[in-house]
Amino acid sequence: MNERLTYESLIAAKLEQLAPLPALADDIWARISADLDREMPTDESEAPSGGGPSLPGTGGMLWPGLGALLLAVAGLLYWYSQRSGIPVPAPSPQSVPADARPASSLPADTGSPKGIYQQPAAVARPVEAMPVPLADSAAAPSTGKLPPPVLPLPDDSRPQPAASASQEPPPGQPPATAGDKASPPPAIDTPIKKKPRGVTGISNNDYRIVPDKKDSARKKN
Amino acid sequence: MNTPDEDIQLIIDGCIANSRKAQELLYRQFYGFAMTVAMRYSRDEMDAADILSHAFVKVFKSIQQYDAARGSFHAWLKRIVVNEGLDHIKARNRFDSPAELDQAEEVPVDHTVVEQMSAGDILQLVQKLPPATHAVFVMYAVEGYNHREIAERLNISEGTSKWHLSEARKTLQQLLQSHR
Structure with missing residues (x-):
């Protein structure tokens, strides 16, 4: 017959009185918490709760904000590229006669010192956006689009277009001026055609009031 | 005002929802009781800490299986x-x-x-038993299991359980005589 002996009951009662080692409670909880974070992650534990790289107040707005910022930067870049021009390959002088260049391709002030030359913003504008009429429609490319303007470069350090500096123009074409540092390209004397206003067929003279006879020529009563 | 059982059930509900705060609250509330149980089966404090941490992780992972109608939370935790x-x-x-x-x-x-x-001296005495003998002795003398239950829990025969209990008694007799 197996029954608990008296001293065994005493041992059991004594062991019930054991102090539970309170000093270990925090360490054990840290281990439990780490295990739970690994095996049973919660929203609380995923969020930075202490010392983590938190962005207070941003919460779920971080990614939409970044997206909007990216969109804004992309829009700004697009606007800037439309306005100031993306690096455009220089066209061959055969395709762009000098007199067909827009007025915006006028050379910069030659009096400005070297090194501080700045490309005018309007010069690099894409050709499609420039309403410049062609003086010679035969000189226009077959694509119907104007080639980008060729800018004179007063600074020697600027890269030269590969095709414009060393090639001789074919006969019948005006000499290339894109790489001509000594003489700027001639100014375009073709006036920009204004958009007609008002009723067609009426000139300014139609608005002039001219008396049939001069007052001095009238008979006095 | 809630009764203690209702409070515990609220905490348990929080644990079922995987609330870390509720889990810590439950752990702190039952730490003393659970640690006392763990120490009986351990060789030292670090051993007890291992047992307790693993036990509580199991508690939180299976707490939805706890049914208050079938027994107290103390018994389930123990x-x-x-x-x-x-x-x-x-x-x-x-x-x-x-x-x-x-x-x-x-x-x-x-x-x-x-x-x-x-109590500390008694614990040190029991911890000097060989581990298997220690386990059988605690299960029999402290927890109140009979040899059939011990055999089932440890996947041993009842005769082996009785042998370990006899060995534990003899060893403790020697240790207690030397402790006088």
Whole structure:
């Protein structure tokens, strides 16, 4: 017959009185918490709760904000590229006669010192956006689009277009001026055609009031 | 105002929802009780900490299985801690015995010596038993299991359980005599 002996009951009662080692409670909880974070992650534990790289107040707005910022930067870049021009390959002088260049391709002030030359913003504008009429429609490319303007470069350090500096123009074409540092390209004397206003067929003279006879020529009563 | 049982049930509900705060609250509330159980099956404090941490992780992972209608949370928690303690011992020790007994020996011990000892001294005495013998002794003498239950829990025969109990009694007799 197996029954608990008296001293065994005493041992059991004594062991019930054991102090539970309170000093270990925090360490054990840290281990439990780490295990739970690994095996049973919660929203609380995923969020930075202490010392983590938190962005207070941003919460779920971080990614939409970044997206909007990216969109804004992309829009700004697009606007800037439309306005100031993306690096455009220089066209061959055969395709762009000098007199067909827009007025915006006028050379910069030659009096400005070297090194501080700045490309005018309007010069690099894409050709499609420039309403410049062609003086010679035969000189226009077959694509119907104007080639980008060729800018004179007063600074020697600027890269030269590969095709414009060393090639001789074919006969019948005006000499290339894109790489001509000594003489700027001639100014375009073709006036920009204004958009007609008002009723067609009426000139300014139609608005002039001219008396049939001069007052001095009238008979006095 | 909630009763203690209602408070515990609220905390348990939070644990079921995987609230870390509720889990910590439950742990802190039952730490003393669970640690006392774990220490009986451990070799030292670090061993007890291992048992307790693993037991509480199991508690939180299976807390939705706890049914208050079938028993108190104390009993449910104690069962998990004891099982974890036994698993801890079984993982490192063999329960094989050189012999199987039909009946555990009853070894006479002067219980006045036990009465004079502190709980800590008693624990140190029990922890000096070989691990398998230690486990059988605690299950039988402290937790109140019979040999059939011990055999089932440890996957050993009843005769082996009785042999371990006899060995525990003899060893404790020697240790208590030397403790006088």
